[in-house]
Amino acid sequence: xxxxxxxxxxxxxxxxxxxxxxxxxxxxxxxxxxxxxxxxxxxxxxxxxxxxxxxxxxxxxxxxxxxxxxxxxxxxxxxxxxxxxxxxxxxxxxxxxxxxxxxxxxxxxxxxxxxxxxxxxxxxxxxxxxxxxxxxxxxxxxxxxxxxxxxxxxxxxxxxxxxxxxxxxxxxxxxxxxxxxxxxxxxxxxxxxxxxxxxxxxxxxxxxxxxxxxxxxxxxxxxxxxxxxxxxxxxxxxxxxxxxxxxxxxxxxxxxxxxxxxxxxxxxxxxxxxxxxxxxx
Numbered sequence: 001x002x003x004x005x006x007x008x009x010x011x012x013x014x015x016x017x018x019x020x021x022x023x024x025x026x027x028x029x030x031x032x033x034x035x036x037x038x039x040x041x042x043x044x045x046x047x048x049x050x051x052x053x054x055x056x057x058x059x060x061x062x063x064x065x066x067x068x069x070x071x072x073x074x075x076x077x078x079x080x081x082x083x084x085x086x087x088x089x090x091x092x093x094x095x096x097x098x099x100x101x102x103x104x105x106x107x108x109x110x111x112x113x114x115x116x117x118x119x120x121x122x123x124x125x126x127x128x129x130x131x132x133x134x135x136x137x138x139x140x141x142x143x144x145x146x147x148x149x150x151x152x153x154x155x156x157x158x159x160x161x162x163x164x165x166x167x168x169x170x171x172x173x174x175x176x177x178x179x180x181x182x183x184x185x186x187x188x189x190x191x192x193x194x195x196x197x198x199x200x201x202x203x204x205x206x207x208x209x210x211x212x213x214x215x216x217x218x219x220x221x222x223x224x225x226x227x228x229x230x231x232x233x234x235x236x237x238x239x240x241x242x243x244x245x246x247x248x249x250x251x252x253x254x255x256x257x258x259x260x261x262x263x264x265x266x267x268x269x270x271x272x273x274x275x276x277x278x279x280x281x
Contacts, residue, residue: 002084003137005281007093010085010141013279014097017143018073019105021275022065025056028211029188029274032249036186036239045244049186052239052272066273070107071145073098073127076206080136091129099123110148130202139281142209150187150269153179156201159263168193168265169228175267176232176248181241184271187248188212189232192266193221194258203254204268209276212250225251239272249274 025033033056037049059066075094085093102109102124109124134140155178157171172191179187192203215222228251238244249272258264 001137002082003080004084004086005139007085007088007090009281010090010139011093011097011100013141013281014075014094014143015101015104017141017277017279018098018101018107018145021143021145021277022067022070022105022107023063024060025066025273026211026276028213029249029272030056032212033186033272036246036249040239040244040246042238042244044242045238045246048239048242048244049246056273065105065107066275067147067271068108069110069147069149070102070124071147071275072111072151073102073124074144074146074205075127075129076132076140076142076144076209077129078132078134078140078142080138081133082137083139094129095125095127098125098127130206140278141281142206142276142278144205144209144276146205146275147271150179150183150271153183154204154268155266156197157265157267158197159265161261161263163263165224167263168224169231171265172228172251172267173231173235175269176237177235179269180237183269185237185241185248186239186246186272187232188270188272188274189228189248189251190268190270191228191251191253192268193253193255193264195256195264196258196262197264199256200264200266201268203256204266207252207254208268208270208274209278210252210254212252212274214252216253216255218255221253221255225253
Protein backbone atom coordinates (compact mmCIF):
# COMPACT_ATOMS: atom_id res chain seq x y z
CA UNK A 1 0.00 0.00 0.00
CA UNK A 2 1.25 3.46 -0.92
CA UNK A 3 1.90 5.84 1.97
CA UNK A 4 1.61 9.56 1.36
CA UNK A 5 3.98 12.03 3.01
CA UNK A 6 3.41 15.77 2.62
CA UNK A 7 6.53 17.62 1.52
CA UNK A 8 5.78 20.33 4.10
CA UNK A 9 6.51 17.64 6.73
CA UNK A 10 9.94 17.16 5.16
CA UNK A 11 10.54 20.92 5.27
CA UNK A 12 9.76 21.10 9.00
CA UNK A 13 11.91 18.09 9.83
CA UNK A 14 14.91 19.36 7.84
CA UNK A 15 14.56 22.81 9.46
CA UNK A 16 14.64 21.29 12.96
CA UNK A 17 17.53 18.97 12.06
CA UNK A 18 19.68 21.88 10.81
CA UNK A 19 19.27 23.65 14.15
CA UNK A 20 19.80 20.50 16.23
CA UNK A 21 22.90 19.32 14.35
CA UNK A 22 24.60 22.70 14.60
CA UNK A 23 23.92 23.26 18.32
CA UNK A 24 24.16 19.83 19.93
CA UNK A 25 26.81 17.16 19.56
CA UNK A 26 25.42 13.70 18.76
CA UNK A 27 25.54 11.27 21.74
CA UNK A 28 28.13 9.01 20.05
CA UNK A 29 30.51 11.92 19.49
CA UNK A 30 30.02 13.24 23.02
CA UNK A 31 30.87 9.80 24.43
CA UNK A 32 33.92 9.44 22.14
CA UNK A 33 35.36 12.82 23.18
CA UNK A 34 34.86 12.07 26.87
CA UNK A 35 36.56 8.68 26.57
CA UNK A 36 39.43 10.22 24.58
CA UNK A 37 40.05 12.68 27.41
CA UNK A 38 40.21 9.82 29.90
CA UNK A 39 42.68 7.85 27.74
CA UNK A 40 44.94 10.70 26.69
CA UNK A 41 48.30 10.94 28.49
CA UNK A 42 49.83 14.21 27.32
CA UNK A 43 48.83 17.14 29.59
CA UNK A 44 48.45 19.60 26.69
CA UNK A 45 46.28 17.16 24.73
CA UNK A 46 44.13 16.55 27.82
CA UNK A 47 43.70 20.30 28.22
CA UNK A 48 42.70 20.76 24.56
CA UNK A 49 40.14 17.95 24.81
CA UNK A 50 38.80 19.55 27.99
CA UNK A 51 38.43 22.88 26.21
CA UNK A 52 36.52 21.19 23.39
CA UNK A 53 34.12 19.63 25.90
CA UNK A 54 33.67 22.98 27.64
CA UNK A 55 32.90 24.63 24.28
CA UNK A 56 30.23 22.02 23.59
CA UNK A 57 28.68 22.54 27.03
CA UNK A 58 28.49 26.32 26.53
CA UNK A 59 27.07 25.88 23.02
CA UNK A 60 24.26 23.68 24.33
CA UNK A 61 23.42 25.93 27.26
CA UNK A 62 23.45 29.20 25.32
CA UNK A 63 22.27 27.91 21.92
CA UNK A 64 25.46 28.92 20.18
CA UNK A 65 26.67 26.84 17.21
CA UNK A 66 29.25 24.24 18.22
CA UNK A 67 31.45 25.51 15.35
CA UNK A 68 31.52 28.88 13.63
CA UNK A 69 31.54 27.08 10.28
CA UNK A 70 27.98 25.79 10.23
CA UNK A 71 28.75 23.94 7.05
CA UNK A 72 27.07 23.03 3.82
CA UNK A 73 23.99 20.88 4.42
CA UNK A 74 24.59 17.34 3.17
CA UNK A 75 21.47 15.17 3.27
CA UNK A 76 21.01 11.45 2.68
CA UNK A 77 17.42 10.53 1.83
CA UNK A 78 16.50 6.83 2.04
CA UNK A 79 13.02 6.67 0.55
CA UNK A 80 10.83 3.62 0.90
CA UNK A 81 9.56 2.49 -2.50
CA UNK A 82 5.99 2.60 -1.16
CA UNK A 83 6.23 6.30 -0.24
CA UNK A 84 4.52 8.94 -2.36
CA UNK A 85 5.28 12.62 -1.73
CA UNK A 86 2.40 15.06 -2.06
CA UNK A 87 1.99 18.83 -1.94
CA UNK A 88 4.98 19.91 -3.98
CA UNK A 89 8.44 19.03 -5.23
CA UNK A 90 10.63 17.09 -2.81
CA UNK A 91 14.00 18.75 -3.38
CA UNK A 92 12.43 22.21 -3.21
CA UNK A 93 10.93 21.21 0.15
CA UNK A 94 14.32 20.00 1.39
CA UNK A 95 15.98 23.27 0.42
CA UNK A 96 13.17 25.24 2.05
CA UNK A 97 13.89 23.32 5.26
CA UNK A 98 17.57 24.25 5.05
CA UNK A 99 16.66 27.87 4.33
CA UNK A 100 14.34 28.04 7.34
CA UNK A 101 16.73 26.19 9.65
CA UNK A 102 19.73 28.37 8.88
CA UNK A 103 17.60 31.52 9.21
CA UNK A 104 15.73 30.59 12.40
CA UNK A 105 18.86 29.15 13.99
CA UNK A 106 20.96 32.25 13.16
CA UNK A 107 23.47 29.96 11.48
CA UNK A 108 26.21 31.22 9.22
CA UNK A 109 25.32 31.14 5.53
CA UNK A 110 28.33 29.75 3.70
CA UNK A 111 27.08 28.67 0.27
CA UNK A 112 27.93 30.48 -2.96
CA UNK A 113 25.71 29.90 -5.98
CA UNK A 114 28.53 29.54 -8.50
CA UNK A 115 31.99 28.12 -7.66
CA UNK A 116 33.77 30.77 -9.76
CA UNK A 117 31.59 33.87 -9.41
CA UNK A 118 31.41 33.33 -5.61
CA UNK A 119 28.16 35.17 -4.85
CA UNK A 120 26.63 34.02 -1.55
CA UNK A 121 23.09 32.64 -1.90
CA UNK A 122 22.21 34.21 1.46
CA UNK A 123 20.35 31.22 2.92
CA UNK A 124 22.82 28.29 2.79
CA UNK A 125 20.99 26.63 -0.08
CA UNK A 126 21.16 24.58 -2.16
CA UNK A 127 21.84 21.52 -0.03
CA UNK A 128 23.75 18.52 -1.35
CA UNK A 129 21.17 15.72 -1.48
CA UNK A 130 21.81 12.02 -2.06
CA UNK A 131 18.81 9.79 -2.74
CA UNK A 132 18.38 6.08 -2.22
CA UNK A 133 15.29 3.95 -2.85
CA UNK A 134 14.82 1.17 -0.29
CA UNK A 135 12.04 -1.33 0.50
CA UNK A 136 9.13 -0.28 2.72
CA UNK A 137 7.06 2.81 3.46
CA UNK A 138 9.44 4.77 5.68
CA UNK A 139 11.51 7.86 5.00
CA UNK A 140 14.93 8.09 6.66
CA UNK A 141 16.63 11.50 6.61
CA UNK A 142 20.24 11.91 7.69
CA UNK A 143 21.59 15.45 7.81
CA UNK A 144 25.30 16.17 8.16
CA UNK A 145 26.38 19.83 7.96
CA UNK A 146 29.94 19.69 6.56
CA UNK A 147 32.44 22.39 7.35
CA UNK A 148 35.14 22.99 4.79
CA UNK A 149 38.19 23.09 7.05
CA UNK A 150 38.04 19.30 7.05
CA UNK A 151 36.31 18.92 3.66
CA UNK A 152 39.21 20.67 1.95
CA UNK A 153 41.61 18.06 3.35
CA UNK A 154 39.68 15.12 1.87
CA UNK A 155 41.12 13.01 -0.94
CA UNK A 156 40.29 10.47 -3.65
CA UNK A 157 42.91 7.93 -4.71
CA UNK A 158 42.53 5.76 -7.81
CA UNK A 159 44.72 2.85 -6.81
CA UNK A 160 45.67 -0.22 -8.82
CA UNK A 161 44.28 -3.58 -7.70
CA UNK A 162 47.86 -4.72 -7.07
CA UNK A 163 48.21 -2.02 -4.39
CA UNK A 164 45.91 -4.14 -2.21
CA UNK A 165 45.21 -3.59 1.47
CA UNK A 166 48.63 -2.06 2.14
CA UNK A 167 48.09 0.47 -0.62
CA UNK A 168 44.72 1.41 0.87
CA UNK A 169 46.29 1.86 4.31
CA UNK A 170 49.11 4.00 2.94
CA UNK A 171 46.64 6.23 1.07
CA UNK A 172 44.39 6.78 4.10
CA UNK A 173 47.30 7.47 6.45
CA UNK A 174 48.86 9.84 3.90
CA UNK A 175 45.61 11.82 3.72
CA UNK A 176 45.61 12.21 7.51
CA UNK A 177 49.31 13.15 7.57
CA UNK A 178 48.82 15.76 4.85
CA UNK A 179 45.85 17.24 6.70
CA UNK A 180 47.82 17.61 9.93
CA UNK A 181 46.14 20.23 12.14
CA UNK A 182 44.14 21.76 9.27
CA UNK A 183 41.13 19.44 9.60
CA UNK A 184 40.68 20.30 13.32
CA UNK A 185 41.60 16.99 14.98
CA UNK A 186 40.66 14.80 16.68
CA UNK A 187 39.08 13.49 13.51
CA UNK A 188 36.46 11.06 12.42
CA UNK A 189 37.75 9.52 9.18
CA UNK A 190 35.23 8.28 6.63
CA UNK A 191 36.61 5.93 3.99
CA UNK A 192 34.96 4.60 0.85
CA UNK A 193 36.57 1.64 -0.91
CA UNK A 194 35.38 0.34 -4.27
CA UNK A 195 32.72 1.38 -6.72
CA UNK A 196 33.78 4.14 -9.09
CA UNK A 197 35.42 7.55 -8.60
CA UNK A 198 32.21 9.22 -7.41
CA UNK A 199 30.77 6.21 -5.57
CA UNK A 200 33.85 5.94 -3.35
CA UNK A 201 33.52 9.62 -2.41
CA UNK A 202 29.81 9.32 -1.55
CA UNK A 203 30.48 6.19 0.54
CA UNK A 204 33.22 7.99 2.46
CA UNK A 205 30.86 10.87 3.26
CA UNK A 206 28.06 8.58 4.36
CA UNK A 207 30.51 6.60 6.51
CA UNK A 208 30.94 9.71 8.68
CA UNK A 209 27.28 9.47 9.72
CA UNK A 210 27.72 5.98 11.16
CA UNK A 211 27.85 6.03 14.97
CA UNK A 212 31.36 6.29 16.40
CA UNK A 213 32.22 2.99 18.05
CA UNK A 214 30.30 0.89 15.52
CA UNK A 215 32.18 -1.24 13.03
CA UNK A 216 31.66 -2.78 9.62
CA UNK A 217 29.92 -6.15 9.63
CA UNK A 218 32.62 -7.41 7.23
CA UNK A 219 35.41 -8.90 9.35
CA UNK A 220 38.25 -7.83 7.07
CA UNK A 221 36.90 -4.27 6.89
CA UNK A 222 36.40 -4.16 10.67
CA UNK A 223 40.04 -5.25 11.11
CA UNK A 224 41.16 -2.53 8.70
CA UNK A 225 39.19 0.12 10.64
CA UNK A 226 40.92 -0.90 13.87
CA UNK A 227 44.40 -1.02 12.31
CA UNK A 228 44.02 2.37 10.66
CA UNK A 229 42.78 4.01 13.86
CA UNK A 230 45.77 2.67 15.76
CA UNK A 231 48.22 3.87 13.10
CA UNK A 232 46.63 7.32 12.96
CA UNK A 233 46.95 7.78 16.69
CA UNK A 234 50.61 6.80 16.48
CA UNK A 235 51.16 9.82 14.22
CA UNK A 236 50.85 12.00 17.35
CA UNK A 237 49.24 14.89 15.50
CA UNK A 238 46.89 15.02 18.47
CA UNK A 239 44.01 17.33 19.45
CA UNK A 240 44.31 20.67 17.69
CA UNK A 241 47.50 19.41 16.03
CA UNK A 242 49.39 20.03 19.27
CA UNK A 243 50.53 16.45 19.85
CA UNK A 244 49.08 13.48 21.66
CA UNK A 245 47.59 10.06 21.11
CA UNK A 246 44.17 11.30 19.96
CA UNK A 247 44.55 12.21 16.30
CA UNK A 248 41.38 10.31 15.38
CA UNK A 249 38.34 9.16 17.32
CA UNK A 250 37.15 6.65 14.73
CA UNK A 251 37.70 5.24 11.26
CA UNK A 252 34.46 4.25 9.51
CA UNK A 253 34.78 2.35 6.23
CA UNK A 254 32.08 1.65 3.67
CA UNK A 255 32.89 -0.63 0.74
CA UNK A 256 31.20 -2.07 -2.34
CA UNK A 257 31.87 -3.92 -5.58
CA UNK A 258 34.25 -2.43 -8.12
CA UNK A 259 35.78 -3.08 -11.56
CA UNK A 260 38.49 -5.71 -12.08
CA UNK A 261 40.91 -2.95 -13.13
CA UNK A 262 40.34 -0.54 -10.25
CA UNK A 263 40.64 0.11 -6.53
CA UNK A 264 39.09 3.54 -5.80
CA UNK A 265 39.66 4.87 -2.27
CA UNK A 266 38.11 8.07 -0.92
CA UNK A 267 39.02 9.64 2.41
CA UNK A 268 36.55 12.16 3.81
CA UNK A 269 37.92 13.80 6.95
CA UNK A 270 35.70 15.41 9.54
CA UNK A 271 36.60 17.53 12.54
CA UNK A 272 35.93 16.66 16.17
CA UNK A 273 32.25 17.74 16.03
CA UNK A 274 31.32 15.44 13.11
CA UNK A 275 27.75 16.78 13.05
CA UNK A 276 25.08 14.30 12.05
CA UNK A 277 21.46 13.71 13.00
CA UNK A 278 18.94 11.14 11.75
CA UNK A 279 15.14 11.06 11.63
CA UNK A 280 12.80 8.32 10.47
CA UNK A 281 9.30 9.30 9.32
